[in-house]
Amino acid sequence: MSRCAALLVLATASACVVPRPEHHVAPELSTWVPAQNDSILVAGKRFHVGAPVVLWTDPPNYDAYSTKPRFSGVPEPSGLRYEPGRVRRVTRENPNFVTAPASGEPDARTEPQKQRRIVVSEEVLVEVASSDLEALRGVVDQFVLHYDVCGVSQTCFRVLHDERELSVQFLLDLDGTIYQTLDARETSWHATKSNPRSIGIEIANIGAYPMGVAPALDTWYAEDIGGPYVTIPARLGDGGVRTRGFVGRPARPERIVGSIQGDLLQQYDFTREQYESLVKLTAALCRAFPRIEPDAPRDEEGRVQDRVLSDGEWREFRGILGHYHVQANKADPGPAFDWERYLAAVRARLGEIPASP
Numbered sequence: 001m002s003r004c005a006a007l008l009v010l011a012t013a014s015a016c017v018v019p020r021p022e023h024h025v026a027p028e029l030s031t032w033v034p035a036q037n038d039s040i041l042v043a044g045k046r047f048h049v050g051a052p053v054v055l056w057t058d059p060p061n062y063d064a065y066s067t068k069p070r071f072s073g074v075p076e077p078s079g080l081r082y083e084p085g086r087v088r089r090v091t092r093e094n095p096n097f098v099t100a101p102a103s104g105e106p107d108a109r110t111e112p113q114k115q116r117r118i119v120v121s122e123e124v125l126v127e128v129a130s131s132d133l134e135a136l137r138g139v140v141d142q143f144v145l146h147y148d149v150c151g152v153s154q155t156c157f158r159v160l161h162d163e164r165e166l167s168v169q170f171l172l173d174l175d176g177t178i179y180q181t182l183d184a185r186e187t188s189w190h191a192t193k194s195n196p197r198s199i200g201i202e203i204a205n206i207g208a209y210p211m212g213v214a215p216a217l218d219t220w221y222a223e224d225i226g227g228p229y230v231t232i233p234a235r236l237g238d239g240g241v242r243t244r245g246f247v248g249r250p251a252r253p254e255r256i257v258g259s260i261q262g263d264l265l266q267q268y269d270f271t272r273e274q275y276e277s278l279v280k281l282t283a284a285l286c287r288a289f290p291r292i293e294p295d296a297p298r299d300e301e302g303r304v305q306d307r308v309l310s311d312g313e314w315r316e317f318r319g320i321l322g323h324y325h326v327q328a329n330k331a332d333p334g335p336a337f338d339w340e341r342y343l344a345a346v347r348a349r350l351g352e353i354p355a356s357p
């Protein structure tokens, strides 16, 4: 899971800060319900994905705009789980966008209500009009991949929204269903310093574990003649998976072992259906936000980097990241994530779909 921090809006007496509304309401819904559930919403505009998409306005309503828990009781509203809109940073010396926050900023979110503060002189923060797609395109340049350690998206949304009061724009369930919880124009809380410049996705997978005994993997996977498959624990019922009776099988049958941040980890692969939907979603996002390059951080040998980026590398990087590239204390999406196959498929998909207006 993402231990996420809102990246906070800075203000000083000397800095010019455009006032931002304390609370946003979800935009008009009536015009938003797509005719076909295969598009995502970016700045209120539909972008075709070609994979199943369930918006927050549709059942089961994984709605990150809501200030109430989705599953547990109906206590008092407890505040926003996201930062409305996007903020771009410019300096007096450099009037162009500076999307990377200064290093040394708080990395952890505290109270939801204590979101904005911090002080940087010489920086001017400008709120990006959330309906202005061109302006958003100048700010959003990263797509961050997570595994959810919850196993299914229903549990992920409960933990993220109800318990931790965090957010992420997309969830990807075992059967390849994409749940969009917020318009991509909003800043969600999933990857600390990358939040202001990124879009995030939590992919259903129980996660990666040190070598040796791994009870979670034993609980979540069984094996039959077709190889390993996901066994959702009985306490979760069907786990909320949209496709009735769906049996999720890892795209590669063996446990994948690999190094992340220098630690050897084992993990089962994601399902074929998840890769298919993720590829289509990623291509759609690269079209919607052309600054997101269809590539991941690479080391000197040209391999996808298996550890956190330096601050400078992270600042420069525009493209697709694992959470572990952003934060040294993270391993997701883990060693089983098949980066090369995924990236090649994204590039192939981009060749098939027309450029966005």
Ligand SMILES: [Zn+2]
Binding pocket: 001, 002, 003, 145, 146, 147, 323, 330, 332
């Ligand atoms: Zn994460």
